[in-house]
Amino acid sequence: MKSFRTISGIASLILFFAFVAGVKxxxxxxxxxxxxxxxxxxxxxxxxxxxxxxxxxxxxxxxxxxxxxxxxxxxxxxxxxxxxxxxxxxxxxxxxxxxxxxxxxxxxxxxxxxxxxxxxxxxxxxxxxxxxxxxxxxxxxxxxxxPGFVVDILSPQTHEAVSAAKPVEIKANIVMMCGCPITDGGIWNANQYEIKAVISSSGNQVKDIPLKVGEKSSTFFAETRLNSGVYEIMVYAFDPVTGNSGLAKTNVIVK
Incomplete structure (x- = not known):
């Protein structure tokens, strides 16, 4: 009986491996x-x-x-x-x-x-x-x-030094993640989105400024005056309807 079980078990293994080998x-x-x-x-x-x-x-x-x-x-x-x-x-x-x-x-x-x-x-x-x-x-x-937006800050340039006597121009290019343009009244309507620049110095927020839609598609801008110092500028976009968000940062030196 034991010999029969052994032979039976070996036969089953042979059949199993034959099946596996036949699987393409x-x-x-x-x-x-x-x-x-x-x-x-x-x-x-x-x-x-x-x-x-x-x-x-x-x-x-x-x-x-x-x-x-x-x-x-x-x-x-x-x-x-x-x-x-x-x-x-x-x-x-x-x-x-x-x-x-x-x-x-x-x-x-x-x-x-x-x-x-x-x-x-x-x-x-x-x-x-x-x-x-x-x-x-x-x-x-x-x-x-x-989800999100692609935000590129065009101005001020990274580590740019500007005069305190003149307004600082903040300009950003903002598109959907696929590159689709954001325009005034378009399919991706600029008026639906909250787009702001948040300006900080030494870790403290100095001011936040809404950016306006420019004449060129996907371009947003604002101007502000800053005292002498080193500032971080963060530009963000937020869609309250879909929850899409995106941001970029740069630094500027005001003399």
Whole structure:
């Protein structure tokens, strides 16, 4: 009886390993996109988003790359009503697409870092899901959301020395995370956002000044007078409707 059980156990192992050996990896296509909150997709015009797909259990990187392409169809994304199961992306809309050879289901972390060309505004967004052999995730694919604004202070320049006898000009360029412009009365309406400069010296706030929308799209400005000293200027943008926020800092020396 013992000999029979041993033979039976060996036979089962042989069958198991034969089954495993017969399992073939299946090509599985995965599309990942990065989308700005309340705006469009992050693509080549902003340097794209760096995408990493890794095994959530082992940390092994299965695929990585950068989203490439355009920001998408403005009307479809921002103006039209979205129906369930109807894609908002089109051919040419920014994406990272890869194929994985999967023998079995794998639980993954999909991580994006963007926008690559605006380091002061770049953030990380991630999600987790099961990938199944041969089950493609395409179309809109896996969409990672990136909240915020990209804020660049144009004036004063970093460590610039200015005269106390003249007003200090504060100017900033502010766009959505996808690079979409902010304009007076536009789709991304400057009048909806709170945009201010907060001026501090030695860690103490001196004043805060609202910035006005300029004639050039996405440009905001203000002027103020400051006494002699070294100041930090922080410019921030905040959308009370969506919660989007962004900021940048610079320093100026007033003599």
């Amino acid at each position: 990896a299946q090509e599985t296509f995965i599309t990942v996109r990065a989308k700005a909150k309340d705006a469009k997709f992050l693509g080549t015009s902003m340097g794209g988003a760096r995408i990493v797909i890794r095994n959530a259990g082992t940390g092994k990187i299965l695929a990585e790359g950068i989203t490439e392409g355009g920001t998408g169809n403005t009307s479809k994304i921002m103006k039209q009503a979205h129906e369930r199961n109807k894609p908002i992306s089109e051919e040419g809309t920014a994406a990272f697409t890869t194929s994985l050879e999967l023998e079995k289901p794998v639980f993954v972390t999909v991580e994006g870092y963007a926008p690559l060309n605006s380091k002061q505004a770049a953030i990380t967004s991630s999600t987790q899901l099961w990938l199944l052999p041969g089950k493609n995730i395409t179309g809109d694919g896996i969409v990672l959301e990136f």
